[in-house]
Amino acid sequence: MTLLLALSVVGLSGVVLLLALRLNGTRAQLDRSSDLANAMRSSVLQLDARGGVINANSQAAALFGLSKRELTERNITDLIPALTPPFEQSKEMESTTGMKGEKPFLANVRLRRGLRSKERIFAIVRDITREEEMIATIAASQKLHTIGEISGGIAHDYNNHLTVILGYADEILEETPPEPIRSHVGRIREAAERSAKLTRQLLTLGRRDVTHPRVIDLNVLISQLDGLLRSSIGEAVVLDCVQAGGLGRIRADATQIEQVLTNLVSNARDAVGGRGKVTIETANVYLDQAYAQRHPSASPGRYVMLAVSDNGPGIAAELHGHIFEPFFTTKPHGTGLGLATVRSIVERAGGVIHLYSEPGDGTTFKIYLPRVEAAPDEPRRPPAGRRRVRREGPARRGPAGARTPTSEGTRSGSGNRSAGCAPRGRRRAGPRGIGCTRPSRDPCSP
Template sequence: MIGAKQQSEYKQPEESRTSTQLLFDESPEPMLVVNAGTLEFLEVNRAAVQKYGYNRDEFLKLRLTDLVPAEDREKVQESLQGERSEGSGICDVRHLMKSGKAVEVDMLVHHIRYARKKAALVVPQDCTHRKQLEEHLRQAQKMEAVGMLAGGIAHDFNNLLTIINGYSQMLLSSLSESDENRSSVEQIMKAGERAAELTRQLLTFSRRQVVRPKVLDLNVVVAGAAVMLKRLIGEHIELRLIAAPELARIHADRSQVEQVIINLAVNSRDAMPAGGTLTIETQNMEFSEPYPGPHTTLKPGRYVMLAVSDTGTGMDEQTRSRLFEPFFTTKAQGHGTGLGLSTVYGIMKQSAGEIMVDSEPGHGTCVKAYFPAASASLPAADTDTPREEAAPGSETVMVVEDDEAVRRLVRDTLEKQGYRLLVAASGPEALSIAERFDSPIELLITDMVMPQMSGRQLAERMKTVRPHTQILFISGYTESAIVQTAALGYENTFLQKPFTPSMLSRAVRELLDKAHKPMSPKAESCSC
């Protein structure tokens, strides 16, 4: 084959030269022989003619630098005009086709002797697909890193907001309607609720939000959201719904799917300040092989697609590349948090789906969300029942929480409800108290993430010595591996921070009421 460091002195037999020429001409990869000094083309093979669009005579009138953008020419000249005889690869070089199209290539160079001249054999390998995969990987790593940061911030804020919102509600309930401080406390509560919503969005983006997936008809969810959307987007925007017949079901959290629809619609509305058309479409999709997109690739399988498109201003490539980053926004200050689309991204990832965006400046935007089609064996969604205020109780409740302020809030809340409280700051301390306590402990409330012993480990240890004790987990940071309480046999026993005293009281009462029968002191002592 052309190109070897001993070729300057090696004389090939005629038959061998003919075979080498055949290999050169028939190679499926483009191969270019250039003068190492002038960079003029000396020979090209058929694959190069097919790839670049120039015929052989046209090639022989060109230099290699004619195929390279101006900003890459110096790099190419340094590689080809050096004295090295070994092969070397040049990445991130673009070659221009005759049509004007630019293609990313890895340019492999071998210094040779050709027609008694110093020459170079250039093998340009199209690396467009590899570049796309690398960009997908970089995007995924960036989003994962930002997601971890967002989840950690949300966890810390949720502890603080539990205290702020909890004591605000307790203080508000102690004030009369005519109290002059009532309005101030209400403002504190409203600010706390807004902050709690921001942390929920951060947790959703980082895929650490607790979800309650059900089998859903996406057409029904879209139709329900459309009622609110008509008021939300304004009369200057036309709303069109295109519902696919016989749409497959999806397995997702209804409130999160509604949030995807609303966030995408609001983003489209803001891109059409002078009015336009917002279209929401559903469709069954099936891919027999991986389907590549700009920043992700859909795995083969059946999907239900939700497409939200607008006739707005569109986005350039730079904006699209940062579209799902938390707090990134192109809106004016005070007109958005920059969490809307990052929340959508988190929901889709948490729902095992994908999201793709197609947009160009002046040509509007189309966002396609792909939900995996649900298995027919999954149970249908049940209807939610309204919740009433929690009744007081007299049971013994153990509270285990490493944050002192949260621990005090839980204790104060439940003591006002009439419960008997046992309080510990860690798992080992809780087990020590449980061993010495000779009466039933009807409920254990434990934080999930604590030093020395996690809430999950504590629950397992507690169940071995007090099998009748109910468990309620609380946390502001919900990794999927520790929130799957159903796998431990503790269904519906998770309360996410920040929670209010009324939410805590209701969760405690509902869990205790679900117990099959009251435990007797005798039964409790026997199990120990």
């Protein structure tokens, strides 16, 4: 009896030992599987037949913003609502997903059954948001390039015809014809000037225009645009200017940056319906890697920001992806070239432009231009007593072959104009509601 009991104890110990060895082997296998899953770049979740999460790797926890334990308390449908039973079938899909309260992301999801156990189901999830944004950015850039090439070529030929029309119109007006001939020719010239403006936009869009990049100070440039901005916003619109002290320099074509600013201010004026507030802001900013990941067109680094905001009705989310497309417009009589031209100018200067808008909360366009460590280049000044003429349209050649400038020009010299920008920390209201503030600190938030 004692011998039999001893043999039974020995047999039971052997069974326990065998189970312990198998358990250790299973744990080792699980550890190896866990290490392998964690080494994968994709997020991996192990599911049961009903979609309950049994296990997950570190990447899955990071992707969904939950711990591994919290993941095991969820069903796959909690994480990816578009995923529906049966889960045993292998499938692949793309879905917008994300935890409640978090920004949604686009995910590629693959369901695979285990090789050894058919009850094991593995969900492999990969965040493809940045990839899709990059693809969309490249496609938009290619579309813009193609449209720019075509429209730029047409604009070049069209510009030659306008040169002749404007030249002869000026010749007739110089002879002081009687009415109504003078009025009729004046209307012809005005129509040709408007057409010339369109050709300039098309040439810029197609990057066929000649640029003269130099180091410039955005704050100074804004101040020099005082008269133009005042005349464009209207009496009932308040233009607020917030300029950063110690603002960095940028390298760009000053005339084109003026065009960017005037286009954005004009759009903001239209957005508020001729009555509201428009804000121009400059700042030194640093775009980090996290920002670059959210905006594939941006690269980390130091930038100078130029922002134009309005307190209008905002832009619907479904229009955000089209707002910079050539010939896309929300205005009844718009050409759809303004923002496309702005984007082309900004990208040519090595910068990026982003739109921030929600219905009812107004609109902000933020432009980031690479900061350069150099003193501003002094623009060439004409001899004293002479006038500097800036071409606002194509040069015109009259019948006698003489080239004629197309604008009255602006007087240069020591009489620098101010956009109403007060010294640092102080504020004053200028005529027609223009007020500017120059803070003593540098705003750094992108």
